[in-house]
Amino acid sequence: MTGTEVFASAKINLTLHVTGQRADGYHLLDSLVVFADIGDRLWLRMAQEPDLSVTGPMAAGVPTGPENLVLRAAALMGAQAEIQLEKHLPSAAGIGGGSSDAAAVLRALSGMTGRPVPDQGLALGADVPVCLLAQAAMMRGIGEQVEAVTDLPEIAAVLVNPGVEVPTGAVFKGLARKDNPPMTQLPVGVDLPGLVTWLAQQRNDLEAPARAVQPVIGTALDAIAAQAGCLLARMSGSGATCFGLFADAEQAQQAAAGLNRPGWWVRAVALR
């Protein structure tokens, strides 16, 4: 399909602290979010009726009806669009695939129609505002407070999804405590060693409940940590995708080769 092409990059929560819960059940977060140089590709154009086709290596199981977040994004913008979505990111994986797709459509349709995006797209999901920004950010509230972080170093990393889907709501429900401490202050102008030292003192509070739902997450984290040069291994979002950080792209690529297991999705990436 021809039309406007947009890119929806993978979102990675380098940290994810759950610091409270609102009366409506949504949790308060304190998270440092970055984006990878891999993602889904979309093409869209205005049409008489909404239409969606989903292709690509990770298309299996992705809804093609009006529940798909890209069609919900078009509806939120009051636009009729024909959309082709080429899925490269695993779904229900803690890397915001659907949210990033929705944000890419909101951004494109806002540009095409001149209409502002209502409420940063929060109605489509807590991860949509940060995906709309699509750059390193501190994310707070339930996800609606996003503040760009412009002085992070680029980080070589490997992403590993051990082939299981994790439903976000179930992981939040499994939290033992909802009132955990927030992140400590991120040092200004931090370099990679300083960032890794700081990250090692932060947490992903959803890791324990996600591992209870899918113990293979622990296997993935151990396998990443065992790769030569791995500086830090953590889970992103509500899982199951985990990441390892490395000093350079060559080490991340070697780690990716070492993590090749049947059914695992493994990619060497740059995070920024």
Ligand SMILES: C[C@@](CO)(OP(=O)(O)O)[C@H](O)COP(=O)(O)OP(=O)(O)OC[C@H]1O[C@@H](n2ccc(N)nc2=O)[C@H](O)[C@@H]1O
């Ligand atoms: C956990 C995070 C961290 O970035 O990432 P993912 O694991 O989805 O990638 C996000 O907060 C997920 O955002 P998103 O996937 O858009 O969530 P939503 O559709 O709004 O909510 C799905 C479910 O997660 C729970 N939820 C989500 C966000 C939040 N701040 N508190 C919650 O309790 C609610 O139970 C909700 O019903």
Ligand SMILES: Nc1ncnc2c1ncn2[C@@H]1O[C@H](COP(=O)(O)OP(=O)(O)O)[C@@H](O)[C@H]1O
């Ligand atoms: N464009 C989309 N891409 C992937 N999943 C989608 C999309 N639209 C709706 N979904 C639904 O959203 C669920 C969560 O997918 P996703 O947004 O990738 O999760 P996460 O934010 O945990 O990575 C999927 O199981 C799928 O049914």
